Amino acid sequence: MDTAAVEVVDLVKRYGATTAVTGLTFSARRGSVTALLGPNGAGKTSTIEICEGFRRADGGRVRVLGMDPVADSTALKPRVGVMPQSGGVPTGARAAEWLRLMASFHARPIEPGLLLERLGLNPVATTPFRRLSGGQQQRLSLACAVVGRPELVFLDEPTAGLDPQARMATWDLVAALREAGVAVILTTHHMEEAERLSDHVVIIDRGAVVAEGTPTELTGDRREVYFSTEAPVDTAQLAAALPEGSRVDAQGPSDGRREYVVTAGDRGEPGPEFLATVTAWCASAGVLAEDLRVRRRTLEDVFLEITGRELRDQ
Amino acid sequence: MSEYTSTASARAGAATPVAADASLFTPAPGAAPMWRMVASQTGMELRVMLRHGEQFLLTMVIPVLLLVGFSLTSVLDVGEGARVDALTPGVLALAVMSTSFTGLAIGTGFERRYGVLKRLGATPLSRFGLLASKTLAVLGVQAIQAVVLCAVALALGWSPSVTAGGVLAAVALVLLATAAFSSLALLMAGTLRAEATLAGANLVYVLMLGLGGVLFPTSSFPGPLEQAVSALPITALSSGLRTVLAGGSPPGAGAFAVLAVWALVCGLLASRLFRWE
Numbered sequence: 006m007d008t009a010a011v012e013v014v015d016l017v018k019r020y021g022a023t024t025a026v027t028g029l030t031f032s033a034r035r036g037s038v039t040a041l042l043g044p045n046g047a048g049k050t051s052t053i054e055i056c057e058g059f060r061r062a063d064g065g066r067v068r069v070l071g072m073d074p075v076a077d078s079t080a081l082k083p084r085v086g087v088m089p090q091s092g093g094v095p096t097g098a099r100a101a102e103w104l105r106l107m108a109s110f111h112a113r114p115i116e117p118g119l120l121l122e123r124l125g126l127n128p129v130a131t132t133p134f135r136r137l138s139g140g141q142q143q144r145l146s147l148a149c150a151v152v153g154r155p156e157l158v159f160l161d162e163p164t165a166g167l168d169p170q171a172r173m174a175t176w177d178l179v180a181a182l183r184e185a186g187v188a189v190i191l192t193t194h195h196m197e198e199a200e201r202l203s204d205h206v207v208i209i210d211r212g213a214v215v216a217e218g219t220p221t222e223l224t225g226d227r228r229e230v231y232f233s234t235e236a237p238v239d240t241a242q243l244a245a246a247l248p249e250g251s252r253v254d255a256q257g258p259s260d261g262r263r264e265y266v267v268t269a270g271d272r273g274e275p276g277p278e279f280l281a282t283v284t285a286w287c288a289s290a291g292v293l294a295e296d297l298r299v300r301r302r303t304l305e306d307v308f309l310e311i312t313g314r315e316l317r318d319q
Numbered sequence: 320m321s322e323y324t325s326t327a328s329a330r331a332g333a334a335t336p337v338a339a340d341a342s343l344f345t346p347a348p349g350a351a352p353m354w355r356m357v358a359s360q361t362g363m364e365l366r367v368m369l370r371h372g373e374q375f376l377l378t379m380v381i382p383v384l385l386l387v388g389f390s391l392t393s394v395l396d397v398g399e400g401a402r403v404d405a406l407t408p409g410v411l412a413l414a415v416m417s418t419s420f421t422g423l424a425i426g427t428g429f430e431r432r433y434g435v436l437k438r439l440g441a442t443p444l445s446r447f448g449l450l451a452s453k454t455l456a457v458l459g460v461q462a463i464q465a466v467v468l469c470a471v472a473l474a475l476g477w478s479p480s481v482t483a484g485g486v487l488a489a490v491a492l493v494l495l496a497t498a499a500f501s502s503l504a505l506l507m508a509g510t511l512r513a514e515a516t517l518a519g520a521n522l523v524y525v526l527m528l529g530l531g532g533v534l535f536p537t538s539s540f541p542g543p544l545e546q547a548v549s550a551l552p553i554t555a556l557s558s559g560l561r562t563v564l565a566g567g568s569p570p571g572a573g574a575f576a577v578l579a580v581w582a583l584v585c586g587l588l589a590s591r592l593f594r595w596e
Binding site: 059095103149 | 437443
């Protein structure tokens with residue numbers, strides 16, 4: 006039982022001339038939640054589909070529950086639950102009947118009715134798949150992934166396109182799986198999701214791991230000063246007023262507002278004096294710093310710091 | 320059908336949801352027995368096929384309309400003898416083709432497009448189990464078609480020549496034709512885009528309906544054309560069924576040979592070329 010749920014070493018995957026995964030290494034522990042976090046096209050889905058046995062690796066080593074995902078697929082299939090990014094259900098199949106079918110493939114499944122109720126799918130139990138909303142389709146797909154009581158589940162973007170209530174229901178279910186000792190590997194580009202759900206976050210960019218650790222390790226549990234303004238602020242001037250090494254990052258404008266994040270750099274955390282310096286400078290520059298607060302650095306900040314702020318093609 | 324996780328523990332724990340969930344999701348993996356997987360998958364395939372509007376039109380409504388329409392009117396020269404006697408074997412052949420070729424090709428093509436085949440590939444149901452389920456579902460629909468069409472034909476005064484050997488030969492022809500049509504269907508569905516499969520399967524249906532001796536014997540065609548269409552699986556099936564059911568004589572080895580070659584060639588190609596996604 007001490008083998009990892011998933012172990013990936015130097016994984017390489019090519020599609021024609023493009024290399025989607027370029028020597029990716031990570032491992033996921035049993036009974037914990039691991040998030041593969043990265044921008045679109047980073048190689049998350051390729052990686053997860055190789056682990057699921059859908060695609061073959063062009064290089065490297067992959068072990069799922071200690072076994073080879075392709076060669077040992079017959080032994081692995083009952084033990085591993087899979088939620089694809091979309092589809093996977095005939096358009097004419099009704100929600101409950103499809104879940105019952107998935108349950109019937111397993112020796113000791115969860116009663117489908119309990120899962121439908123938990124995921125709020127009872128009202129659409131007899132609705133054909135094509136008439137379900139995107140969120141309902143996602144939740145049915147999630148139910149299908151867990152109905153066989155697997156040891157390990159792969160969830161490819163489980164909350165993409167979900168409304169807030171459905172997202173909460175999905176998060177609750179992932180937490181319950183973890184509680185029950187199921188290993189969960191999920192992909193997401195939703196920072197809050199990775200931060201709230203995972204024990205371990207693997208940040209992937211351009212086909213390789215660029216950082217990994219617990220959310221706390223990754224964010225360094227550091228604080229920063231945040232405020233927003235109506236008019237642009239001269240960030241160089243503000244930085245000059247602060248202790249050396251401090252940084253002022255401009256974000257936005259979003260909704261016509263500018264957002265600023267001020268960090269103390271490598272010198273540690275912003276203290277009371279640091280905050281006073283920021284506000285004093287604002288006063289002297291005639292800037293009204295709205296929404297001013299000292300907050301913890303989020304995974305989003307780390308993510309943008311590592312993967313860069315430029316827009317990606319995909 | 321399945322033994323579900325003890326709901327007692329889950330319900331008893333309703334007041335403390337976390338504990339209840341933990342027991343609910345506690346890993347207990349295992350595959351169901353093969354027969355149970357195939358039984359439920361077959362049921363699903365059957366329901367999806369019978370519920371599908373266009374497929375129902377193709378497999379039930381059109382054959383019945385052709386049978387009734389051309390039996391009661393004389394717009395079509397169907398050859399000698401009672402009209403219904405001449406028409407029924409061909410319409411039965413058309414019904415077989417509509418399910419095992421057109422319906423199967425279109426259904427499987429779209430399942431591949433929507434990632435259903437891929438998703439099923441991640442379940443304990445093996446590829447063999449999936450093919451077995453599809454075959455059983457096709458045979459199930461064909462059994463329903465045969466019952467409905469024979470009942471309608473009998474009501475129209477159909478008087479087939481029924482002998483034990485003849486029925487056996489007819490069933491053998493239908494099974495072999497089902498293998499040939501299904502292989503061709505899977506070959507198209509597993510290699511072409513879903514839209515191309517849809518268009519191609521409908522086109523082949525119409526061509527075979529017109530050329531394949533479904534509504535009238537191909538003996539009315541000019542010599543070279545008759546030779547050419549006699550190599551089609553639908554011609555082999557319809558002429559074979561007509562020989563048995565209308566003529567009361569055993570079908571020639573030619574019909575069996577044509578169907579066997581189609582089944583073998585398409586089966587081999589499909590097993591080589593079929594792509595699951």
